[in-house]
Amino acid sequence: METVCVFCEALKWKDETPGMCCCSGKVQLPPFRDLPILLNSLFIEEHPESEHFLNSIRKYNSAFQMTSFGAKQVVEGNCMPTFKVQGQVYHLIGSLLPSPEYQHTFLQIYFVGDEEEQINIRCKNASVVNHNLIRQLQRMLHDCNPYIKDFKSAVESLPSDDKDQFQIVIHAERNPVNAHKGCFNKPTVNEVAVVIVGQTFEKRDIVLQATDSKLHRISEIHRSYDALQYPIMFCYGEDGYSISLPQVHPTTKQPLNKTISALNFYAYRLMIRQNKQNHIFHCRSLLSQFLVDMYAKIETERLNFIRNNQKTLRAESYIHLKDAIDKNDADIRQLGQAVILPSSFTGGPRYMHEHTQDAMTYVRHYGRPDLFITFTCNSKWTEITEALLPRQKPQHRHDITSRVFHLKIKKIVSLLTKGSLFGKPRCYMYSVEWQKRGLPRIHILLWLENAITPDRIDNIICAEISNPKEDPILYNIVKRNMIHGPCGNFNTHFQFIKDGKCSKRYPKPFLSETQTGDDGYPKYRRRSPSEGGFTVTIEKAQGTWVLDNSWVVPFNPVLLRTFNAHINVEYCNSVKSIKYICKYVDKGSEQATFAMENECDEINIYQTGRY
Structure with missing residues (x-):
């Protein structure tokens, strides 16, 4: 953290928003x-x-x-x-x-x-x-x-x-x-x-x-x-x-x-300040509970504003609501005071539906996207480890993990768009989610002006272990981040095992050349050790394994070198995969199934079902 706020002395990284800590001096606690x-x-x-x-x-x-x-x-x-x-x-x-x-x-x-x-x-x-x-x-x-x-x-x-x-x-x-x-x-x-x-x-x-x-x-x-x-x-x-x-x-x-909003208040409280102690950051799992609790408070404040300003939002003009009320066969017991959660509320059903429709509009106008990129946060980044307190682990400080990953997102999006890493882009979209194992990741769809032809795939996407003598840095990054599992017969307790098989279909078959004939993702070049492919030795608590190219997750060498993280890059080969990809990018948070007394109250439905 190299930047110090002139108003509140909060420590920040260079590319973070200037007013995120104290609204440029307007919040003082x-x-x-x-x-x-x-x-x-x-x-x-x-x-x-x-x-x-x-x-x-x-x-x-x-x-x-x-x-x-x-x-x-x-x-x-x-x-x-x-x-x-x-x-x-x-x-x-x-x-x-x-x-x-x-x-x-x-x-x-x-x-x-x-x-x-x-x-x-x-x-x-x-x-x-x-x-x-x-x-x-x-x-x-x-x-x-x-x-x-x-x-x-x-x-x-x-x-x-x-x-x-x-x-x-x-x-x-x-x-x-x-x-x-x-x-x-x-x-x-x-x-x-x-x-x-x-x-x-x-x-x-x-x-x-x-x-x-x-x-x-x-x-x-x-x-x-x-x-x-x-x-x-x-x-x-x-x-x-x-x-x-x-x-x-x-x-x-x-x-x-x-007045100060709940977001402003807790953003101020959750900043590291020069020469000032903040004992909240020592609280480990209690800090995680506190963050969830206070975010729910922030979201509740926003939802209460929406609930109390339905006339301002002109909720009665929403077409689906009018259709439901105007139905002649409507059940009077299902009608209640309508409370609309508009698409301007980030993460709500209308917000997610609107963005999914935007994605399908891109497909209709520009055709299939060229690349599908999944970028997962690396908890061992130096920005994260250096900000931790003594004896802390990354899972104790989700505030640091989130801030650092947000900066990495800005950097990778800038590299793909302004930097034209794979060519000049037409458009792009992405969605951020937190994995169940505690790290955030981003899914990116990228449309290029010059489509990627089959003969260029190997120049952009690699599914092989790098030569440890010619490029030891990339070799080690692939070893740490891009080897799947192992699972199947190697490790029957791995998280992706379903019915005794790997749900991600690893290990993949060896191929001398990339094939794009089938629907879905192409089959990338994966040379066997007998054809000159390299191997890696993976050591985990469950055992030690020597793995080859059949276990490599497809990646781009430039992105991998730049970010030192798990970055899966896939070529979109078939139009049939577009609907799945667009839904996956905008699937939103998990929801529970439940019954509501007033099914017209969209805010209540959202709050009761959210995770």
Whole structure:
């Protein structure tokens, strides 16, 4: 990272957007305070239990969280480097004290009178945690977390004879309603307050009964949303995003009329800054959960804007909606208030459908694309490894992986279009997705003004291992990135094995010359070792294998040298493959099958089915 923001001192790579960190000085948030000695030593690995704590940090956070995380977590296989959920994401909170028939959970555990009993409950709820470390963390939070202090003070102030007549409220805003934005910048009251039942509150306020068996959903735009769910990450109860946070003038620091969006807020928080510590980046798997949680918040803010501005979007004019309502045989039970998710929302069904139609329009106008390129992120790029903290792995920092890969996408697209690597392009399209193993990849379709003729295929696409003596650099890149598997009889547990066979049809047959006669992809030249082809030795945990050209994924040598990553380049030989390719590029995210009460609410359908 060689560029420093002049406004907020964020470290960035040269080609990143100048305002991505702080909107060119319009977003200014207070820095994080120095952590308590215990937590700091655990994060910087100076504590004897640091490695255990960081590897199990989500377990430790769940032992102390005051709200429950409401989402269906998706677990795929034994090793899953990403945090993945399906459907809507929300936080629930219960009462301060449990009903007589229930056990203490979440926030209620803090009010168990005996310290050892608190520790035992936490250890029982969160497996594999260290009993003594739980005790130390519990004492630390009781000392430094303002919510815990104020909750306990509030409970102690409640009359013992009539607790049902009181409620606890956490106001959504620190400032009084309708107060000037420049006033009340510092908290002047406690985080929580005791109020009498029947008092009116703001819609976003968190109102807790002293004793209640019901769970209540917390508004995503409540300032306490983050601190109540992630006490390990925000041990001082730092405020999260709120819709009333104003932008400021970069020079005068005076508040502006515009407010900060959730995207701006978390973009600011998730930047590495010069000479400033950001403990969030030490949180490993908890950081992954936090990123997913906050992205869901960002997307929810956008969806709520769309839901509340349907008239502005002129939703009633959408042709498919009018067709459904105008049908004479329409079932009245299937009609509800229509909520349209327009094509301007990235990732929505209309957005994906529109881009698929664009791709088919390209095919109708320009014919089949010439090349289909799949480019996968390499977690061993120096830009990624140098940005990691000590002892971190790439799967601990998806923020770095995403930023670096975005820069690589800009570079490869520029090389294919402005650089005319394969010839002057007519048009192109691409789609980015995250693989289940935790790395992003991009699918590119490229149309060229001068079509690739069969005699030029071998000059552009190679499916053979390079000569290790003449080109050792390319040989090693192919060995690391472009060898499939191995699978089949070599490795029956490989991910692409279906019904005992490789779903990608490896190993491929040996050929002396490239053949383009069949439908689909051509059969590339793959010379056997007896014909002068080279071999590589692959060592993995499952064993050691000597593999030949039949296991090589087709690539372009120039792209492979430039990016040092898995880059599969395919020649589009048949028009029959175009529909599949275009759908694959714009297939969108995975969706679940479900039933909805109001099938006219496209936002609800999207939120419930998304991954």
